[in-house]
Amino acid sequence: MSTILKVAFRNILRNRRRSFMTGSAVAAGVTAMLLFGGFANYIFTSLETRSVQQTGHLTVFRSGYFLFGAGNAAAYGIDGYRSLVEAIRLDRELGPMINVVTPTQSLLGIAGNFADGNDASKTFLGIGVIASDRDRMRQWDEFKTGLITPPDPRFSDKEESHGLVGLGLARILLLCRPLALNCPAPPEQVARKSAGPVNADIADLAGREAGGVAAKADGLPQIDLLAATAGGAPNVVNLTVAGADPQGVKELDDNYVEMPLGLAQQLVYGRAEHKVTGIVLQLNRSEDMPAARARLAQLFKERGADLEVRDFSELNPFYGQVRGMFSAIFLFISLVMGMIVLFAVVNTMTMNVMERTSEIGTIRAMGVKRGGIRWQFIAEGALIGAIGASAGTVFAILVAALVNHGGLSWVPPGNANPVPLSVYVANRPGLILRAWTILVAVSVVAALLPANRAARLSVVDALRHV
Amino acid sequence: MPPVVRLTHVEKTYKAEAIEVAALRGIDLEISPNRFSMLIGASGSGKTTLLNLIGCIDTPTRGTVEVAGQQIGTLSDDALAEFRARNIGFIFQNFSLVPVLSAYENVEYPLLLVGMPAAERRDRTLAMLEAVGLAKQAKQRPNELSGGQRQRVAIARALVKGPQIVLADEPTANLDSATGAAIIDLMRRVQAESNTTFIFATHDPHLMSHADQIVTIRDGMLIDPTPGAAA
Numbered sequence: 274m275s276t277i278l279k280v281a282f283r284n285i286l287r288n289r290r291r292s293f294m295t296g297s298a299v300a301a302g303v304t305a306m307l308l309f310g311g312f313a314n315y316i317f318t319s320l321e322t323r324s325v326q327q328t329g330h331l332t333v334f335r336s337g338y339f340l341f342g343a344g345n346a347a348a349y350g351i352d353g354y355r356s357l358v359e360a361i362r363l364d365r366e367l368g369p370m371i372n373v374v375t376p377t378q379s380l381l382g383i384a385g386n387f388a389d390g391n392d393a394s395k396t397f398l399g400i401g402v403i404a405s406d407r408d409r410m411r412q413w414d415e416f417k418t419g420l421i422t423p424p425d426p427r428f429s430d431k432e433e434s435h436g437l438v439g440l441g442l443a444r445i446l447l448l449c450r451p452l453a454l455n456c457p458a459p460p461e462q463v464a465r466k467s468a469g470p471v472n473a474d475i476a477d478l479a480g481r482e483a484g485g486v487a488a489k490a491d492g493l494p495q496i497d498l499l500a501a502t503a504g505g506a507p508n509v510v511n512l513t514v515a516g517a518d519p520q521g522v523k524e525l526d527d528n529y530v531e532m533p534l535g536l537a538q539q540l541v542y543g544r545a546e547h548k549v550t551g552i553v554l555q556l557n558r559s560e561d562m563p564a565a566r567a568r569l570a571q572l573f574k575e576r577g578a579d580l581e582v583r584d585f586s587e588l589n590p591f592y593g594q595v596r597g598m599f600s601a602i603f604l605f606i607s608l609v610m611g612m613i614v615l616f617a618v619v620n621t622m623t624m625n626v627m628e629r630t631s632e633i634g635t636i637r638a639m640g641v642k643r644g645g646i647r648w649q650f651i652a653e654g655a656l657i658g659a660i661g662a663s664a665g666t667v668f669a670i671l672v673a674a675l676v677n678h679g680g681l682s683w684v685p686p687g688n689a690n691p692v693p694l695s696v697y698v699a700n701r702p703g704l705i706l707r708a709w710t711i712l713v714a715v716s717v718v719a720a721l722l723p724a725n726r727a728a729r730l731s732v733v734d735a736l737r738h739v
Numbered sequence: 740m741p742p743v744v745r746l747t748h749v750e751k752t753y754k755a756e757a758i759e760v761a762a763l764r765g766i767d768l769e770i771s772p773n774r775f776s777m778l779i780g781a782s783g784s785g786k787t788t789l790l791n792l793i794g795c796i797d798t799p800t801r802g803t804v805e806v807a808g809q810q811i812g813t814l815s816d817d818a819l820a821e822f823r824a825r826n827i828g829f830i831f832q833n834f835s836l837v838p839v840l841s842a843y844e845n846v847e848y849p850l851l852l853v854g855m856p857a858a859e860r861r862d863r864t865l866a867m868l869e870a871v872g873l874a875k876q877a878k879q880r881p882n883e884l885s886g887g888q889r890q891r892v893a894i895a896r897a898l899v900k901g902p903q904i905v906l907a908d909e910p911t912a913n914l915d916s917a918t919g920a921a922i923i924d925l926m927r928r929v930q931a932e933s934n935t936t937f938i939f940a941t942h943d944p945h946l947m948s949h950a951d952q953i954v955t956i957r958d959g960m961l962i963d964p965t966p967g968a969a970a
Contacts, residue, residue: 639849640820732796
C-alpha cells in the first residue's frame, strides 16, 4: 500500500500543472460547500437563538389551543397556572434544565386612539408577558452568537399598564407624532374619514369602562384595547404606549401589541379567575428538549391536566421553512460541485492512464495484478481529491475568519434590524468532515472508470503502446 | 535436464478487423535451462509474439505453452501475474523503468510484488545494484541516468528476484555499440553467476555471437522446428 501511495503521490507531482488544476477544482468545490454550509449553519443557529429568545423552547397549552385557539384564546385558558409553573420550576428533572419558565396570555381585540381629536382603530394581536422574564429570555445565547438584546427600560414589571406596539400599528393608530417616530402622514382624505359608529362605540365603551381616554401619562400616549372576555362580555383597558418597534413581518407589525401579563389577563378575564394561554419554558440547552418534553407529559399525566406541549419550530414554521430552503440550496451546490469534481478527475485520470499505458504494460508484465493497477489509479484520484479538499478546507476557514472579523452585517428575512454576518466553518467539524468526505468520495468514484480501463488493458497491447 | 520452456504445436492468430493474421504457425520448441538463447528473425517474423508467449503475457490461439514446468493455458489472469512475478524477469528495448521511482526503488519493485521482508529486500536490492555497477546511482531517477545506466537498472530489476527465465526484447537496440557490448558482457556475467535462462529476441549480431542456442523464426515458423535442434 505504501508503494501505491508513493507512486501515486509522485505521479501527482510529475504532472504538476494538471494535478494542480484538478486539485483546484476539488478545493473550489469544498470551499463553496463549506462557506455556504457555514453560512447556513450560522442562519440556523441565529434563527434558533432568536426563536428561543422570543418563544422559548417549549410552550405548554391547553389541549386544542394550538390548532383552534387562535379564534378564541380566552376559551383555552390554563386553570391554576401558578401552581403548574411552580411544579415545573421545582421539578427535580425539569428544574435543572430550565432557564426561564413564564406564563403568557395571547389575545385578539381592537385597539383605538381617540386622544387629541384622533379617531383611529385597528384590530390587534396581543401578548401579555412578564417583562423581567422576557428580558431574561432575551439573554439566552447557548451557541454564543452574540445576539443578545439588553433589558428594555420602556417595558418593565414596575409599569403595570405600559406596553409596546408594532411600528405599523403605531402608524395606523396615529401614534407617530406622540412617540416621535419618523413615519409618513396618512393621505388627508382618508385621515379625515372616521370609521364611524364602531369607533364611537369603542370610545364610548372606553370612556365608560376605563374612566376616560386620551389622557397622557408620563408624556406617553395611551390607547384603548377592546376585547371580549372569556364570558363573552366586551371589556376595555388602557395601555400606555411606551414605544413602537418594527416587527419584521408587515402583518405582525400592523397588529402587534405587547403588554404586561396582568393587563392582558384583566382584559380577557375581567373580574373572573385569571388564567393564561401558555406557559413558556426556555431551557439552558436545546438538546434537552426531548427529555423536558417527555417529563412534562409525565407531569401532566400525574396531575390529570389536559395540556399539550409544542416546541419553537412548531410555533415558528418560518424556522423549518428556512432550514428546508437552505438545506435544499446546500444540496444543490453540493451536486453542482460534485459534478465539476467528477468531470475534472475523470478527465485527469483518463489522461494519466493514456500517458502511462506503456508503464502499465511494464508493471503488469513484472507481475502486478489487474487489481493492483486499479488501486494505483484509484489511489491517485483519491490523493488528488484529498489534497484538493484539504486545501479547500484551509482556504474556507481563512475566508470564514475574514468574514467573521470583517464587521459585516445584514438584515435576515423576518428581522427588523441588521445583525452581524458570520460564517461557521472552523467550529463545525461535522460540516468539514462531510464536505471533505463527499468530494474525496466523488474523486474516488471519478477515478474508478479510468482505473478499470487501465486494469483491463491487455499486457501485450499496453507494452506496444508508444 | 528438462527444458525450462516447451511449446507444442503453438499457433497465434491476431484479428485485424475482419482479417485474421497468423503470427505463429505450429511452433514446437524446447529451450534448455541456464542458457543464453536467442530468437532471431526479420521484423514481423513473430519473434516478439513468441517471446510474449514464453513470458506468459500472451496466450496461444492453439497449442500448449509450458514454462518452468507450468502449463500457462490453465492459469487465471491473476495466477499468471503471480507466476510472472516469481519466475520471469523482463528487459525491454526502451528500458521501461517506472519514471517516478529511483534506481533503487525500480530494482526493489519486483521484490515487493513477491512480499519479501524489508531487510532481505534491502540487502538484495543493494547487492543487485552493486552487481550492475550502479550502487552510487541508487537514488537517481531514470531521467537522471544515461541509456546504458537505465538498461543496467532494468537488468538488475529483472534479476533481483532470482527468476528462472529472463526475457529480453532487443535489449541493445537503443544503445550505442560500446554501451551495448558492455550490457551484453554484464548480462553474460550475471547469467553465469545466477544460472538463469536468458532468452533474447534480437537482430544484434554482437549479441548473437554470445548465444548458447539460436532459434530462427521466419513468417511465424521455426526454420528448424525440431525441438532443441538449435542447441
